[in-house]
Amino acid sequence: MNAYFERIDASSFHATPAVEGAWSVEEQHIAPALGLIAHVIEQDHHARRGSDLQLGRISFDILGTMPIDQVDIEVRMLRPGRTIELVEAVLSHDGRAAVIARAWLMQVADTAALAGSSLPAMPDREQLEPWSAGEIWPGQYVRSVDMHRRQVEPGRAWTWMRPRIPLLADEPVSPTARLLGLVDTANGVTPRLAPSEVAFPNVDLTCHLVAQPQGEWIGFDTTVTVGPAGLGLTDSVLHDVTGPIGTVQQILTVRPL
Template identity: 80%
Template structure:
């Protein structure tokens, strides 16, 4: 089965055509790269100290577009520690940094008796209609993800997503890295504006997690806000099948947008 990336060596990866972007088919959709970065951070951690910490927050700054060509990953430990660590990863193309990520890895503890949240539940997958993002977006990547969606209005929707392809050829991917290879799609789930008329790419993505996802499907409870001076925000609460039953959501994702009307 094809994947989004193939490994070249310990720190280099080759994207396949499945990463073809939604804003431009000559560029990578950033979603798989964000998952690849998370996988590399978790792999380095496991090799160094055996996965005794878990990823609680990861923040990505997206510095530019990436062609569908080889990328390299460099990882360094900014704040080592016994119970928490801060790790930085830089994804680059031909020596130019394209994404800088910082991740907090945190200790595991049994807090099941304390679990709870006042965030609202979302409809289950079978309550939503199948939907193809290809109706409004170009590129192959959005066509490699199964989607069910209910849009309340432009800028407000629930959706359940499942990737059809593995993130990386021949390697086991954690549920968390698999999730992080999906979350950037949130910004395209319920646009307030037609992409042909207004560009609204995100320049960052921050994900806070309170649980490791279970099952194949991830739920997105997404709201898009646009301000009066070129800024926007896509805000998402993430769920898995437990969330649909009213248990604690997985976490949240925020993406800051640069909103640019396209002049003909």
């Protein structure tokens, strides 16, 4: 398996077996598909106006599961602008929408003199032990990602990750799209209860970024919260070698098995 997806034409892609799992090995893990959507959004932007705007926020509503098969992505403009714009992308399988994404693209400006964050640092990768998500999850996708993790307790962990294979075969993607092809993995790195006892799939994902990631590894400072009436939240602060670069939130539907 050389990549998660192979391009068919301008808007169609074939999923490879590398996207398999994790709630079912008959379905796609949604993580690579979210990165693919981000890549197509960035391509659409570049074709229209070059690279003068950058992705600051992207939200995904996950409408259903997808088999490991062809997917199609269409992008449309919702709010054009000179310094900001809002676009929508719909990923579908066999004519059925599976993911709807909305992305804010925003102007680039030199704010290096103002840069900083009060978010806490996380341990360096070398301080964490190698870990395989395949210990608790089925499917090929989780086995295609290198991970180092320190779990404080179930529902609280630091994890550094990098995918071992490209998002898209024979086609470069930006560091941001590569990151967004990984972030959904956060919901599986420190479950509060074993997936064999409780299902807790996320129905959305929202990512805010303050910088394009640098380096191969992405750090996740992750906390999982479960409420008393069937709802949960996985919340992660994203890091690269420079420090915090954004956040990811995923709302969960929590269902005892």
